[in-house]
Amino acid sequence: MVTDNGLLARLARQVEAYHPGLRLSERGRVTFVGDGVAWVDGLPSAAAEEIVRFEDGSRGMVFELQKERLGVILLDQEARISSGSVVSHTGERLQIGVGDALQERVVDPLGKPLDGLSPPEAQGVALLEIASPPIVARDFVRYPLYTGCKVVDTLIPIGRGQRQLVIGDAGTGKTSLALDTVVAQAGQAVKCVYVLIGQKRSEVALVTDLLRRHGAFAYTTVVVGEATATAGMKYLAPFAGCAIAEGWARRGEDVLVVYDDLTTHARAYRELSLLMHRPPGREAYPGDIFYLHARLLERATRLCAEHGGGSLTALPIVETEESEIAAYIPTNLISITDGQIYLDRHLFEAGVLPAVDVPLSVSRIGGKAQHARIREEAGRMKLDYLQFLELEVFTRFGARLEPGTEAKIQRGRLLREILKQERLTPLPAAFELAWMVAFNAGLLDARTPEDLPAALQGILGGLEHEAPALDAPRDEWLARLAAWLGVRP
Ligand SMILES: Nc1ncnc2c1ncn2[C@@H]1O[C@H](COP(=O)(O)OP(=O)(O)OP(=O)(O)O)[C@@H](O)[C@H]1O
Ligand SMILES: [Mg+2]
Numbered sequence: 001m002v003t004d005n006g007l008l009a010r011l012a013r014q015v016e017a018y019h020p021g022l023r024l025s026e027r028g029r030v031t032f033v034g035d036g037v038a039w040v041d042g043l044p045s046a047a048a049e050e051i052v053r054f055e056d057g058s059r060g061m062v063f064e065l066q067k068e069r070l071g072v073i074l075l076d077q078e079a080r081i082s083s084g085s086v087v088s089h090t091g092e093r094l095q096i097g098v099g100d101a102l103q104e105r106v107v108d109p110l111g112k113p114l115d116g117l118s119p120p121e122a123q124g125v126a127l128l129e130i131a132s133p134p135i136v137a138r139d140f141v142r143y144p145l146y147t148g149c150k151v152v153d154t155l156i157p158i159g160r161g162q163r164q165l166v167i168g169d170a171g172t173g174k175t176s177l178a179l180d181t182v183v184a185q186a187g188q189a190v191k192c193v194y195v196l197i198g199q200k201r202s203e204v205a206l207v208t209d210l211l212r213r214h215g216a217f218a219y220t221t222v223v224v225g226e227a228t229a230t231a232g233m234k235y236l237a238p239f240a241g242c243a244i245a246e247g248w249a250r251r252g253e254d255v256l257v258v259y260d261d262l263t264t265h266a267r268a269y270r271e272l273s274l275l276m277h278r279p280p281g282r283e284a285y286p287g288d289i290f291y292l293h294a295r296l297l298e299r300a301t302r303l304c305a306e307h308g309g310g311s312l313t314a315l316p317i318v319e320t321e322e323s324e325i326a327a328y329i330p331t332n333l334i335s336i337t338d339g340q341i342y343l344d345r346h347l348f349e350a351g352v353l354p355a356v357d358v359p360l361s362v363s364r365i366g367g368k369a370q371h372a373r374i375r376e377e378a379g380r381m382k383l384d385y386l387q388f389l390e391l392e393v394f395t396r397f398g399a400r401l402e403p404g405t406e407a408k409i410q411r412g413r414l415l416r417e418i419l420k421q422e423r424l425t426p427l428p429a430a431f432e433l434a435w436m437v438a439f440n441a442g443l444l445d446a447r448t449p450e451d452l453p454a455a456l457q458g459i460l461g462g463l464e465h466e467a468p469a470l471d472a473p474r475d476e477w478l479a480r481l482a483a484w485l486g487v488r489p
Helices: 005-017 150-155 174-183 201-212 229-248 263-276 289-297 329-338 345-349 370-397 402-421 427-440 452-465 476-486
Strands: 028-034 037-041 050-054 059-065 067-072 086-093 093-096 105-107 124-127 165-169 190-199 219-227 254-260 311-320 337-341
Touching: 028 067, 028 086, 037 059, 037 201, 067 229, 067 370, 093 229, 093 311, 124 229, 150 370, 150 402, 150 476, 165 174, 165 329, 174 201, 174 254, 174 311, 174 337, 190 201, 190 263, 201 219, 219 229, 219 329, 229 254, 229 263, 229 289, 229 311, 263 289, 263 311, 263 329, 289 311, 289 329, 311 329, 337 345, 370 427, 402 452, 427 452, 427 476, 452 476
Parallel strands: 105 219, 165 311, 165 337, 190 219, 190 254, 254 311
Antiparallel strands: 028 037, 037 067, 050 059, 050 086, 059 067, 093 124
16 A cells, blocks of 8 residues: 555656657768768767767767768777768767776776776776866965976976976977976875877887886876877877876875877877868867867866865976977967976987976976975076076187186086986985075085086985975075085085
């Protein structure tokens, strides 16, 4: 016997309101397939970015909406479809698994494993494309993200939640700088996502191997849009990496994402757009290429406390040709990001490594996240360095110099030597402060480039033994440094 009258009444109402009728469902058909894309007829209500399913079970993503037909990116490389194959709606959008299971893994833009292991058991899913956090959810960039690199941490500092472009010609050390930064996050409670776009398997293996050897793989996810993958996969790769990173950032964690590199990404997008018959614009890129990178990089931010206080720092990489930073894609990215680290081919060839061109590099917000003492010392040091770079130009013409000028150039040369750094030798923040205090106070002036390494090693050794606090008074630092260097303060 039914006792719940409310339920009974509700059922009765529903029966009364029921009108049998026609339910329309659309069935599309493939009209053309090739180059990783398909054209589909007969799905007039499909939405942009909707996932569609082909009759062989494979999936596609709607990329281009035209009046009569749809342009679809094929998501499964082994899809067996041809002209006439049936296509249906799913009403879904592309998602990827997120969570801690993704750490120490290499996945493709759909989250499928590329490391030969079983699929990661994700703790949740996230859409590849979402709107960036609104202003009210954002907070100021306040905490530093140490790269362990002397020249970057002192002169071009990066804050957690910042977007910092790494730009330079081919083979100038862009990937090295990004990888060194990932390695430097050990023990800093920063999770990392390294997105490789259009790279060969051998390059992917090198990257994962390096991360593993330096103990950085444990907190890193590698997302790969392989060189042999379709343009669609390469296009999706950075969005997949961003979604994985956001999964952690929204949980209140600090995350670093590297996009290596967005030049290849822009080219993949151009290829895709041309395949989809979108009108080409400047350099044959489609008109919305700026929007493509802006919407990706806008998702990097520091969230405010009500939204968990996490952060997503982005290090996009872009390659220039013939040092032309005023080219189309580089200028777009320079204007989207909060600063750039410019790697110069001439410096690289001259053995100044990392080949950071200080006058052309800038960090627009990282200074606010820098420790006040480091910022203060770096300001002084930077003035000396920029002055030296200007003076050095004159010496090339063989001009006779005043003794004061000569001394400034000597000091500048010494500084350039100090700023050189081997790969994979991340340095702690205390060391950055220490050597700058020593340099600014002239404690290193008597050193030659040959005995400089020993002096720096002496400082490092002293710090390991007993490091003063970063906020300790300058005099205390000076006294310690003088003792470690064996000079009078
Ligand atoms: N600080 C450094 N010290 C010594 N060698 C370095 C340093 N930075 C980079 N290199 C070397 O320079 C070479 C090129 O570096 P890398 O591959 O990072 O450049 P890239 O700009 O990413 O190149 P590509 O354009 O091919 O992606 C590598 O062999 C790397 O080991
Ligand atoms: Mg590279």
